[in-house]
Amino acid sequence: MSPDPQAAFGFETTQQCARARAGVFSTPHGPVETPQFMPVGTLASVKSLDPDDLTRLGATMILSNAYHLRLRPGDELIRTMGGLHRFMQWHGPVLTDSGGFQVFSLEGLRKIQEEGVEFRSHLDGSLQQFTPESVMRIERNLGADVIMQFDHVVPGQSPHDLAQVAMERSIRWLERCRTEFQRLLVDDPNAPTPVQALFPIVQGGIHADLRVASARAIQGVGDWVGYGIGGLSVGEAKPDMYAMLDVVDAELPTDRPRYLMGVGFPEDLVEGVARGVDLFDCVAPTRMGRTGAFFTSTGRRSIKNAQWRTDPTPLEEGCQCAACTRFSKAYIRHLFIAEEILGLRLLSLHNVHFLVALMREARAAVMNGTFEGWSRDWLARYHSSKTATP
Structure with missing residues (x-):
């Protein structure tokens, strides 16, 4: 059988x-x-x-x-x-x-x-x-x-x-x-x-x-x-x-x-x-990480941008991934520009964490009966930035 x-x-x-x-x-x-x-x-x-x-x-x-x-x-x-x-x-x-x-x-x-x-x-x-x-x-x-x-x-x-x-x-x-x-x-x-x-x-x-x-x-x-x-x-x-x-x-x-x-x-x-x-x-989160792009709640960004050269803040404020809780944009940008492998790893780790955590948030919103409002607000915020990396 x-x-x-x-x-x-x-x-x-x-x-x-x-x-x-x-x-x-x-x-x-x-x-x-x-x-x-x-x-x-x-x-x-x-x-x-x-x-x-x-x-x-x-x-x-x-x-x-x-x-x-x-x-x-x-x-x-x-x-x-x-x-x-x-x-x-x-x-x-x-x-x-x-x-x-x-x-x-x-x-x-x-x-x-x-x-x-x-x-x-x-x-x-x-x-x-x-x-x-x-x-x-x-x-x-x-x-x-x-x-x-x-x-x-x-x-x-x-x-x-x-x-x-x-x-x-x-x-x-x-x-x-x-x-x-x-x-x-x-x-x-x-x-x-x-x-x-x-x-x-x-x-x-x-x-x-x-x-x-x-x-x-x-x-x-x-x-x-x-x-x-x-x-x-x-x-x-x-x-x-x-x-x-x-x-x-x-x-x-x-x-x-x-x-x-x-x-x-x-x-x-x-x-x-x-x-x-x-x-x-x-494959997007790790592929993007290898090219210098990272997710934020207000759109995608590129760590290559000169504006991050002296930025002491994490990739995403409030993110609990191992990259954001330990390192600054300035440091990760330095790693990427210097072609240090750790830079690619940290961006990949952040991007994967971002998506996994996003689905945890979505699940919590469904469980709370607030998904429609949560998703509407989340999408509005994500699409709000005019400088998001395509």
């Missing part, structure tokens, strides 16, 4: 304020209070941050990427090392993206067929193939708690016909993912995480009818622990993204977590929570 992911996972909404929810997502590696931002450890490492850093700043669930880990160091190697949790010494829940976005971003290096995608590795040019079945086996070896289906991703502004082709193929691939996923639960009981949850992904670009069709078709394929919302924040305008979240919110079950994939700018997190989203991830 196949193990039942529904018994190992659960989602309980503890409070709701309009469409925003505060909940708890239960997993084999512990509970996740939602809404929650998941730091991205693409290659089994959140760049420049130690797992202990993530624990101290309050992160409870992180993400890694099946495409990158398949190519380096290899999912089989990670399995022999006990799976992702033991390999990277992170003991909380892990989610792995299937690599669909990465594969389909390899323009000129990949060939899409119904069977799957053939592509050239960006590392050494070797010929690789991802199919729904092979991706399920890769994610089984990695041992994440939540694994994502292999889907067909297209640019955000794709015309209706292209978005429809990708959406319909994603549904067909989901059926194949589910079949292989269920087989592996029975035939591979000694995987690093024996019971995993497979999330489907709602696609459809910026076309409301396709989003509705995708959400309904996915629910027709099976009973899911949770749902991914993909194909957003890939070039479309922000109002279009928010409009699609409104559409999807009306179609998905309210008793399962929703994960908005690859979205991680502060304003988008707040707007997403307002539209019923529970989980978010993005």
Whole structure:
């Protein structure tokens, strides 16, 4: 008899304020209070941050990427090392993206067929193939708690016909993912995480009818622990993204977590929570930290600006991250200008902490019944500065 992911996972909404929810997502590696931002450890490492850093700043669930880990160091190697949790010494829940976005971003290096995608590795040019079945086996070896289906991703502004082709193929691939996923639960009981949850992904670009069709078709394929919302924040305008979240919110079950994939700018997190989203991830906080940008409650800033040269204040007044409680803007700017690695680390740490703490604030506002007013005031303040770094 196949193990039942529904018994190992659960989602309980503890409070709701309009469409925003505060909940708890239960997993084999512990509970996740939602809404929650998941730091991205693409290659089994959140760049420049130690797992202990993530624990101290309050992160409870992180993400890694099946495409990158398949190519380096290899999912089989990670399995022999006990799976992702033991390999990277992170003991909380892990989610792995299937690599669909990465594969389909390899323009000129990949060939899409119904069977799957053939592509050239960006590392050494070797010929690789991802199919729904092979991706399920890769994610089984990695041992994440939540694994994502292999889907067909297209640019955000794709015309209706292209978005429809990708959406319909994603549904067909989901059926194949589910079949292989269920087989592996029975035939591979000694995987690093024996019971995993497979999330489907709602696609459809910026076309409301396709989003509705995708959400309904996915629910027709099976009973899911949770749902991914993909194909957003890939070039479309922000109002279009928010409009699609409104559409999807009306179609998905309210008793399962929703994960908005690859979205991680502060304003988008707040707007997403307002539209019923529970989980978010993005490489933006660490990528921005490596280029000198940092989040504040009144917009983004650049530590490279000369105005911080003698500034004794922290990156953000009142922030409790390890960077802000110990160091000044002047010092961090000096590190960055001098190309000291600590500067990149401190900005990355601050940015990840900012988003994790923001979701704690959002959760508290939902629990208190004040989310609508809180979010309105927060967004007004965040957008108030005319000098925010784009």
